[in-house]
Amino acid sequence: MTLVAINQLVDAKGLSCPMPIVKTAQAIKSVAPGGLIEVLATDPGSVKDFAAWARTTGHELIEQSVDGGIFRFVLRRK
Amino acid sequence: MTLTIERPVESAAVPAPQLEAAPEIAGAAKTKELVIVNWSGDLDKVWPVLILSSTAAASGLRCRVFVTFWGLLPFVKDKERIVGENWMQKMLTLMQRPGIDHLKLSKMNFLGMGPWMMGSLRKKYGVASPRELLDAATAMGVEFIPCQMTMDMFGLKREDLIDEMGEPAGAATAIEIMTEADASLFI
Numbered sequence: 281m282t283l284v285a286i287n288q289l290v291d292a293k294g295l296s297c298p299m300p301i302v303k304t305a306q307a308i309k310s311v312a313p314g315g316l317i318e319v320l321a322t323d324p325g326s327v328k329d330f331a332a333w334a335r336t337t338g339h340e341l342i343e344q345s346v347d348g349g350i351f352r353f354v355l356r357r358k
Numbered sequence: 359m360t361l362t363i364e365r366p367v368e369s370a371a372v373p374a375p376q377l378e379a380a381p382e383i384a385g386a387a388k389t390k391e392l393v394i395v396n397w398s399g400d401l402d403k404v405w406p407v408l409i410l411s412s413t414a415a416a417s418g419l420r421c422r423v424f425v426t427f428w429g430l431l432p433f434v435k436d437k438e439r440i441v442g443e444n445w446m447q448k449m450l451t452l453m454q455r456p457g458i459d460h461l462k463l464s465k466m467n468f469l470g471m472g473p474w475m476m477g478s479l480r481k482k483y484g485v486a487s488p489r490e491l492l493d494a495a496t497a498m499g500v501e502f503i504p505c506q507m508t509m510d511m512f513g514l515k516r517e518d519l520i521d522e523m524g525e526p527a528g529a530a531t532a533i534e535i536m537t538e539a540d541a542s543l544f545i
Contacts, residue, residue, distance in 0.1 A: 296485040298413040302494050305416030323484075336390075336417040 286354070287315040293322045293350060300326050301333050304355070308339065311357045316342075319353040326351055391420045393539040395532060399428035399454060401461035401473055401488070407545050408491035415498035422539075424532045425523070426505035430512065431456040432488070433502065433519050442513035450512060458489050458520075496522040503527050503535075 290307045292300035300321040308317050319330070327344070330353045334341040343354040392414040396407045407423065414421040425433055434441055434456035441456060442448045454462070463472040480487060486494070496502070504519055506526040516526065536542040 294484045296483055298409050298416070299484075299486050299490075299494075302412050302416045302486075302498070305498065306494075333417055336419075338418075 284316060284354070286318045287311045288317045290317065290319045292326075293320050295321070296323055297325050297329065301329055304330075304333075305337075308355070308357050313357050315357050317355050317357065319355070321351045321353070322349060324351075326353070330355070389418070389420050391422070391535075391539040391541075393532075393536050393542040394421070394423045395536075395542070395544040396423050396425045396429035397427050397544060398464070399431045399461065400464040401476065402464050403545050404429070404432050404458075404461055405488055405491075408488055408495055410543070411500045412491050412495040412498060415495060415500045419540075420501075421495075421499075422501045422503060422535050424503050424505065424527075424535070426508050426532075428454070430504060430508050430514065430519075432458045432461055433504065433523060434514065435518060435520055436460075438518055441518050444513065447511075447513035458492055459487075461488060492522075503531065505529075505532075 288307050288311045290300075290304050292303050295303070300319060300323055304317065304319050311317050319326075323329075327346075330341055330344070333339075334355060338358040340356040340358070341353060342356050343352075345352050392410070394407055394411055396404065398404065407429075411421045411423050431451065431454055434451075436457035436459055438456060439451070440448050441451050461473065462470075463476065466472040477487075479485075501524050502522060503524045504514075504526045506528050508514070509516075509519075509526055516523075
């Protein structure tokens with residue numbers, strides 16, 4: 281297991297499309313390039329959407345998991 | 359009769375299908391652009407306009423929304439109830455209350471019952487309201503361009519519209535930004 285330092289956390293649980301993406305886009309601005317942001321969401325559509333968003337923006341989706349209906353994404357800022 | 363099917367000779371040299379986005383042309387890293395023409399003032403049309411425009415801005419695109427005809431009424435300041443200069447223009451807003459919080463459904467409106475139910479469902483499922491999306495869109499730099507001709511015809515002054523609106527423009531501006539954009543939508 282590798283430990284990584286998360287620079288910013290976005291709690292988007294209970295929010296529907298497109299707010300998890302919108303909130304993440306706003307929050308990632310406060311992360312330095314190369315820094316990490318963690319997002320928690322309950323919207324099942326966010327799995328496809330964060331992958332698409334990462335491709336469009338160039339931020340890197342480095343980890344994703346699901347635990348008890350909560351989706352977790354870790355992204356590295358471009 | 360014999361059918362002969364010719365297949366290309368398979369070889370290791372055939373490149374694998376390109377799954378990733380095409381690489382950008384060297385030296386031309388142009389920001390992608392989306393243009394939406396917001397024609398309708400209905401809740402079920404303005405909502406997707408705001409969802410797509412805020413998501414476009416969140417995805418790093420430049421997004422411009424040309425706001426015309428019925429689509430202009432949701433962008434009137436909410437404190438304004440009746441706008442317009444003559445009685446016909448005033449009748450318009452008497453029948454269709456302006457402002458982002460007073461949108462009607464294009465179908466199943468049932469004298470406001472439809473939008474009320476839509477509002478309850480929205481809250482139950484954590485969907486952002488048109489107002490929340492409009493605030494997010496303007497905060498992230500979505501540009502809203504009001505149609506000058508509609509403003510004249512509806513008797514709307516610049517100060518009747520929300521402060522976040524850009525400078526009014528016409529059809530030639532709409533055509534220019536649509537043809538320059540990577541994608542454009544009329545909703």
